[in-house]
Amino acid sequence: MTDAMIEIAGVSKAYDGRKVVDDVSLSVPRGAFCVLLGPSGCGKSTTLRMINRLVPCDSGTIRVAGKDITAVPPEALRRRIGYAIQSTGLFPHWRVGDNIATVPRLLGWPRERIDARVSELLTLLRLDPGTYRSKYPHQLSGGEQQRVGVARALAADPDVLLMDEPFAAVDPITRDALQREIARIHRATGKTILFVTHDIEEALRLASVIAILDRGRLVQFASPLEIVEHPASGFVHEFVGAQGIGLRRLSVRKVADRMRPGETAEGEPVALDASLADALEAMTARRSDRLPVADRDGRLVGAIALADLVR
Amino acid sequence: MRKTDLLASPILWVGLLFFGLLLDMDALRPVFAWAFPGVRPEIFDRAGFVELFLSHLGLVVAAEAAAAVVGIALAVFVTRPAGRDFRTLVNVLTTTGQTFPPAAVLALAVPAIGFGPRPTVVALLLYGLLPIVENAIAGLESVPAALRDAAEGMGLSPRQRLCQIELPLAAPVILAGVRVSVTIAIGTATIGSTVGALTFGTPIFDGLAANKIPYVLQGAVLVALFAILTDLVFAWLDRRLRPAGDGRTPA
Numbered sequence: 001m002t003d004a005m006i007e008i009a010g011v012s013k014a015y016d017g018r019k020v021v022d023d024v025s026l027s028v029p030r031g032a033f034c035v036l037l038g039p040s041g042c043g044k045s046t047t048l049r050m051i052n053r054l055v056p057c058d059s060g061t062i063r064v065a066g067k068d069i070t071a072v073p074p075e076a077l078r079r080r081i082g083y084a085i086q087s088t089g090l091f092p093h094w095r096v097g098d099n100i101a102t103v104p105r106l107l108g109w110p111r112e113r114i115d116a117r118v119s120e121l122l123t124l125l126r127l128d129p130g131t132y133r134s135k136y137p138h139q140l141s142g143g144e145q146q147r148v149g150v151a152r153a154l155a156a157d158p159d160v161l162l163m164d165e166p167f168a169a170v171d172p173i174t175r176d177a178l179q180r181e182i183a184r185i186h187r188a189t190g191k192t193i194l195f196v197t198h199d200i201e202e203a204l205r206l207a208s209v210i211a212i213l214d215r216g217r218l219v220q221f222a223s224p225l226e227i228v229e230h231p232a233s234g235f236v237h238e239f240v241g242a243q244g245i246g247l248r249r250l251s252v253r254k255v256a257d258r259m260r261p262g263e264t265a266e267g268e269p270v271a272l273d274a275s276l277a278d279a280l281e282a283m284t285a286r287r288s289d290r291l292p293v294a295d296r297d298g299r300l301v302g303a304i305a306l307a308d309l310v311r
Numbered sequence: 312m313r314k315t316d317l318l319a320s321p322i323l324w325v326g327l328l329f330f331g332l333l334l335d336m337d338a339l340r341p342v343f344a345w346a347f348p349g350v351r352p353e354i355f356d357r358a359g360f361v362e363l364f365l366s367h368l369g370l371v372v373a374a375e376a377a378a379a380v381v382g383i384a385l386a387v388f389v390t391r392p393a394g395r396d397f398r399t400l401v402n403v404l405t406t407t408g409q410t411f412p413p414a415a416v417l418a419l420a421v422p423a424i425g426f427g428p429r430p431t432v433v434a435l436l437l438y439g440l441l442p443i444v445e446n447a448i449a450g451l452e453s454v455p456a457a458l459r460d461a462a463e464g465m466g467l468s469p470r471q472r473l474c475q476i477e478l479p480l481a482a483p484v485i486l487a488g489v490r491v492s493v494t495i496a497i498g499t500a501t502i503g504s505t506v507g508a509l510t511f512g513t514p515i516f517d518g519l520a521a522n523k524i525p526y527v528l529q530g531a532v533l534v535a536l537f538a539i540l541t542d543l544v545f546a547w548l549d550r551r552l553r554p555a556g557d558g559r560t561p562a
Contacts, residue, residue, distance in 0.1 A: 054464055078466035089461025093479050102465050152465075162464075 004063075005030040005160060005192040006051060011060030013046055020046050022216035023060070028194060028209070030159075033186050035207035036196045039239070043216040044196045048162050051194065052078045064160060079103050082153035082161040082191075086168045088145045090137040096122075096148050097133040103156040121151040124188075125181065143174035150182065154189070163195045167202070179205055200240055204228070204251050205275075212236055224252040250276040250309060258308040259293045265303040269294035272301065276309050322543045329536040333360045336529060343525045355514035355526045360533065366509035367537070370428055371496050374435035378496075379489050381436075382443030386485075387473065390451045401444065409441035413499050417506050431503030431510075438499060439492040446488025450481030483553050490545035497538040501530070511537065 006028040013021040021043040028034045036044035049055040051062055053074040062069045069077055090099050097118045098105075104114045119129040125147040137145055146166060153161055163182075167175045183206055186193055197203055203210050204224045212220045212227065212235075220232035228248050231237035241248055253276045269292040270279050282291055289306035332339065336354050343352035382405075388394040389401050413434040420430035454477050462472045478485075501512025511534040518526025 049464075052464055054460070075466045075468050078464055083461070083464035085457060085461055085464070087457050089457040091458060091462075091476060102467075106466055106471070 003030050004028060005032070005065060006034075006194065007061075007063040008047070008051075009061050009063075011047070011050060011057045011062060013043075013050065013055060013058050019216050021050070021057075024213070024216070024218045025060075026211050026218060026221050028192060030192055031190045033183075033193045033195065033206055033208045035203040035210045036194065036213060037200065037203045037207075037210050037239075038198065038213035040198060041215075042213040044198075044211075044213050045164055047213070048164055048194060048196050051160075052081045052083060052162060075106075079106055079156060080158050080160075082156075082158040084149045084153040084161070084163045084166045086165040088137070088149035088166075090145055090148060090152070092137050095134050095136055096127075096140070099137065099148060100152045100155050102152060107156055109156075117155060118151075121154055124154075124185065125151045127151075141174075142170045143178060146170055146174075146178055147181065150178075150185070154185070154191075159192060161191050161193045163193065165196050165198070168197070168199075175202075182206065200248075201251075204248060212239065214239075228252045247277060250280055255279050255293055255304055258311060259302040259304045260308070261302040263303040264300065265290040265292040265305075267291060269298075269300060270304070272296065279304055280306075280309055320547075322540070322547060325536060325540045325543060329533070329540050332533060332536070333364055336360055339529075343528075347524060350524065353523060353525050355517065355529050357517060358509055358513060360529075363509055363511055363513060364533070364537070366428070367497075367500055367511050367534075370431050370435065370500050370503060370508060370510065371493065374432045374500075375439055375489070375493050375496055377432075378436050378439040378443055378492060382440050382488070382492075383447045383485060385440075386444050386447030386451060390448060391469075398448075405441045405444045408437040411437065413438050414502055414505075417502065421506050426507040428503065428508040430506055431500060431508040434503075435496045435500060439496050442491040442495070443485075443488045446491075447481065447485045450484030450488075451477055453484060454480050483549060486545070486549055486552060490542065490549070493545070494538050494542050497541060498534060501534055510534075 004027040008027070009025050011021060011024050012019060020041075024043070024047055026034075036047060038044045046055055050057050051064065051069065053069055064077070064081065090096075091102075094102075097115075100118045100121055101114045104117060109117070118133060122129040122132055127144065127147055132140075132144070132148075137148070140148065146169075149166065150163075153163070166182075167178045170178065179202060182193075182195075185191075186206075195206060207224050210220075210222065210224055210227050211218055212232075214235050220227060220236050222230075222232075227236065228240055228245070229252075231240055254272070255270055255274050255276060255278075256272045258276065259272070265288075267286060267288060268282075270282050272293055272295045279291060283289060283306055291304055292300050293302045293304055295301050340352045340354065343350075385401050385405075389398040416434035416437055417430050420433050424430055424433070458476060458480070459472065462476045467475065500508075500510050501515060504510050504512035504516050511530045514526040514530035515534075518524060518528075518530065
């Protein structure tokens with residue numbers, strides 16, 4: 001037995017003789033938020049789409065929850081893996097409620113269970129069920145559509161969520177809000193999430209583990225901290241940002257790592273699990289070089305000073 | 312439809328005019344007398360206008376129902392992975408059907424299947440396929456790739472993707488093709504009268520042969536009203552059938 005939720009072993013895919021995915025192996029632990037990161041054309045999307053068999057692999061094996069994905073019909077496999085894509089792919093002729101109910105309906109859930117689940121998911125995504133359930137997608141803003149897309153992917157309570165650049169088409173402010181939402185949902189549900197993006201900021205912010213691909217090959221598979229501190233190659237170093245590396249370092253470390261336990265400070269506290277970049281932002285905004293730190297329940301547990309950020 | 316909408320609707324007025332003339336062409340006698348002072352205002356009487364209409368309608372419905380079924384089936388087939396290679400062949404065949412003048416089809420069909428309504432239906436069917444096939448293909452292909460991807464990725468089977476996503480979204484474009492095809496067929500069906508089918512073409516050809524202009528006009532006015540009325544009914548259907556969540560405005 002293994003605690004890996006998704007195991008990709010020696011997987012390759014070629015189009016017209018050109019390898020777009022080249023012998024990629026990686027193992028995503030249960031409950032991880034794994035980001036597939038790389039420039040366009042690096043094979044990250046293809047890798048993702050091989051997991052729900054939208055793209056067949058040429059060679060290698062993929063297991064989800066320990067079972068080979070070719071052991072079940074593709075439709076059955078896809079119905080237990082959540083799938084969300086860029087530009088949402090919401091069906092324009094179905095109401096929001098029907099869109100979210102897509103997979104539960106395919107699975108033959110009874111009507112009352114589907115209705116209850118739709119309300120539950122709309123609430124989870126902070127959309128009022130009474131208002132939104134019977135709207136059509138074109139009546140929603142881009143950010144709302146994307147929320148519905150995420151709710152739809154979560155509908156049948158899959159263990160695994162595949163997300164293909166889901167927030168690439170929305171404006172920066174909406175993207176920021178959606179990133180918060182998905183991080184919150186990940187914490188709340190403990191789903192295993194595989195998330196494709198080319199945006200390094202997004203990756204560092206969301207990932208518990210990052211897989212960096214370059215021309216079809218996996219070049220580094222490590223935590224955000226490891227990737228920023230010890231890039232495995234010149235490519236990773238370049239991609240993660242030879243420039244601005246200092247701020248990136250702050251964004252991958254938590255306040256908890258540098259806090260002075262038991263000490264106190266004046267003002268609004270920062271959260272224990274906020275990044276050092278968030279702390280720096282707060283210090284700059286409040287013109288203060290020292291902030292109190294609170295845990296998730298709001299209890300003050302210590303303080304952090306400007307000097308701690310660069311230790 | 313609210314009462315005022317109905318009164319403002321051209322369907323009502325064109326329909327009243329069409330069915331009124333169908334039942335009582337005699338009412339036009341003074342008009343003919345005024346328009347053609349030298350000619351005796353004769354009303355076509357070899358067959359009743361209602362009889363002509365039912366026969367004309369039957370030919371169009373038979374031919375267009377078959378054309379719609381065959382045309383949409385062909386379009387579905389060539390837009391599936393298995394049929395993609397046949398796309399060009401289907402295009403060539405339907406275009407040829409359209410290029411072939413219906414009169415020529417009649418001339419060829421009569422020796423094979425005899426006089427009467429049957430060769431007319433064949434000619435209308437062949438002639439009517441092209442707009443239906445072309446529009447159905449365009450409609451099915453206009454479904455955005457992201458929607459197909461989402462549908463497939465969520466586990467809809469190929470049949471579910473076709474019936475629940477692709478056909479409903481393509482419906483307005485498919486319907487537009489059927490509308491063009493039917494409207495053309497109503498006009499074209501008149502030449503069926505040259506091979507013995509009863510249509511509004513019958514008074515037209517009789518009138519031309521016997522040099523009786525009122526006959527020609529009676530047939531022509533009725534067939535024109537019939538075509539306009541049908542087109543209006545399709546426009547109404549289009550507004551009704553357009554996918555509810557479609558933000559696009561009706562054509």
